[in-house]
Amino acid sequence: MNLHNNPDNTHAYTRRAFLQSSAVLASAALTVPAFIQSSAYALPRPELGLASIPGVNEDNILVIIQLSGGNDGLNTVIPYRDDTYHRLRPTLAVNVDHLLILDKKIDLALNGAMTGIRELFDQGQCAIIQGIGYPNPNRSHFTSTDIWHTADTSGTGDGWIGRYIDAQCCGYGKGQSGQPDGSHTLEPPIAIGREAPLALSGRHTMPVSFESPDLFEWAGGKFSEDIIENHQQLTDMSSEHADDDSNHSFLMRTALDARISSETIRKAVAAKPLVQYPGSSLAKQLSMIGSMIRAGMKTRVYYASLGGFDTHANQTGGHTRLLRQFSDAIAAFQKDLAAQGNADRVTTMCFSEFGRRVGQNASNGTDHGTAAPMFMFGPKVQGGFHARHPSLTNLDNGDLKYTADFRSVYAEVLDKWMSTKSRDVLGASFKHLRVLDV
């Protein structure tokens, strides 16, 4: 059988990169199932490289960071001159000594913990998009996260990056027989963590996920290094039963993806970063992403996350700590990219599934709300504030009314940064907010 006779299930982009190394190809001839081999020989010469969509800068990289749990936007980007803010948050309003005032003319300040981001803001490398949300806001963590990940207000369907890669990937519906013509190849996105985020999962695309490099390796080698090659042989061994849409084929593809990316990723992240990163979880994730970028991996989308933003009780201490971790990690990451000379190629986008209610609750915390700011970082963003800050008095059932749709940001990233047609991915057109300077 030949997997590529059915373009619906081609998943060749990683295996293609894998098989392009001639050394691997030689040994692969012994072990790789026939259907992969045959496609390998049909591939264009490796030196032609991966880039070839005319006029497309295939070097651009997007890093997505999710602040999970629902970040309290009003204590992150703070309307410190608004009396309503202080009135509705008698014990939670950030004290004026703990503010980073960006510009005397602006009524907004950053939380005092965010010194690193403030520096980026002053350098024009931080865009703050205010009042981001979507119609009929959902206050469930799961549903709202799904809405952000799918870019669909029902929260169902494939992830938006997954759909983007599906659309670009190896010639679906293109070429005479639906075979990959080798021109539109994309690496799968990489997520740090134990989950495959929905945003990165498409109909055909599955991200490569890993939690830490020391766990991203088959441990059987610790028992005997000599049997690793047998393990690889057995992993690649296809039974005749490999239906294209079967769980069996799905497992084979994932296993092959895991083993192909394992060595590349572990080698990349083993290098010592050029700058010192803080010790937080997010900093570790970004440090690994920085190392993968530095190693020249062709991956275009990376995903990291920081949890703990569900601050229902005694919010101040914990929230301040999280914002400091967030800010310090971003600052180190941008320094790393600059030291590598890769800063211009990388844009980082940060979101949270929702903001929190305007008024504090009875436990010195805040409950699930709606609109909140998004952050974008990098030399190619249009630094400063975008969209309007939502009113604290004109509320929807005690919640902020969103002033900009998050899909406008996605659309701009897809159109301008990933050089694709956002309409094809999002199913509708969204007006750009001009947050990117490209």
Added chain:
Amino acid sequence: MPSAQTRSTQTRSTRPIRVETSLLQIRDRDFGYAQARHLLLRAGFGGTDEQIRTLAQWGPKAAVDHLLDYEDIPVQSDTRDAFDSSIIRPRSQAEQREIQRARQNGDEDTLSRFRTMRQQAQRADRNQMRQIQRWWITRMIQTPRPFEEKMTLFWHGHFATSYRTIEDSYHMYAQNRMLRSYAVGNFADLLRGIIRDPAMLKYLNNNQNRKSSPNENLARELMELFSLGEGNYTERDIKDGAKALTGFTYKDDAFFYNKNTHDNTTKHILGVTGNLDADGFVNAILRSQACAPFICAKLYKFFVADIPTDVRRLKGPSRTVVRKMSTMLQQHRYELKPVLRRLFLSRHFYDPSVMGTKIKSPAELVIGSIRSLNAPPRNISIIANAMDMMGQSVFMPPSVKGWDGGRAWINTSTLFVRQNTLVYMLTGRQANRNFVERTNYDPTRLVASMNDPRLDGNPPPELIANELLDLVLGHRPAGAAQSLVEAANKVDKPNSAKGITTMLTLITSMPQYQLC
């Protein structure tokens, strides 16, 4: 006893064109080693070679009866006082008064003393939760009634409740006991049990559902996730259902009906009108035509195939079989056992499109490996942690929807964790530690227990490899045996303990091992 030759499993080269959807009983002659192995994997957590051969010899009827009628198998019963029920307890009135006084007087010392006590209790409770997790995992490993634990796991995923929200380990334990006691009884009892379960009442905020300020959380999920599925009720049903559930709360560790907060007005729920209370609400649910199909689809998804949860989206054979099961469940007035017995005996259940095609849950993978390979569980804490990394931490499902299952279990990260957990169990080695667990695993007993005369003395290595493939994988991929023997030879003699461990480590690392 079937000879070693008949142990060879189903052929996988030809795909059947038609999927058998009959619930008629499988013929005795069609029930061999592969079928008995399949039954043990799905209705339990897998079996040893000896167990598989025994069930195959008994035939389908006796095999299924043995698994399902587990009440006759003696088991050490768990008791109410197995764990400490008083770690998390509400403050006494005297304490509450003391705190109030301290607040009024700005007595920070007293307030901070109470805060510290609270934090200590929470820490102790988190420890107890970990103990309870280990207790259940151990029970799943050791129980002579695997179907009982499998069903308890099913209901735990169905009536998903998480310790992360309720933060009371004893309530989680009590819920687990309740689910086990009704595991294969009547679904109506489970619904009546769950609306009286302190953990669930807290998880879905029904303790805050009062006549004066209704909370619809439990009413909604009771229909959407526990019994009918989306689209089979209206917003009105939720609103009035919530009213029916008012006053259902708990005191300490027991259900408590607070008649002062119960709403005695007339309700209209799912076509039934009257002054319904919570049991009236449950009865209205049970009368709905949507209930049996919803439960049967969930059971089918758990035991038979990775299908969508939404009954309306079912297609083909799964749709047909779920419909037949629903009719039966209604005929038997929600008694679960007759339906499950029929399912496990059915020709459909042993169709090649069903066998060996479902992705193992982390529990099935981990518990099943230990049970079928006689592998030492080693450190249960490490096993529990590994299951968490695979996405299934028992007592902590990700949401009230439970675990998605199927392909959602698998990504590159979890696949390595799955493979490496097996490496750990078999060899004592971990990916990120140089420390080697020295507990000895002697797999030669596994081969000896296969009771095949050809395996006596100095058997051909390929024969060992193939028999291991039959047991562990359920089939023999072309070329696999040669590769296994080659690897074993690099480490030791293929029939030595180390040689066999090598082969098992490699087989359990194959993508196919994730299927059952």
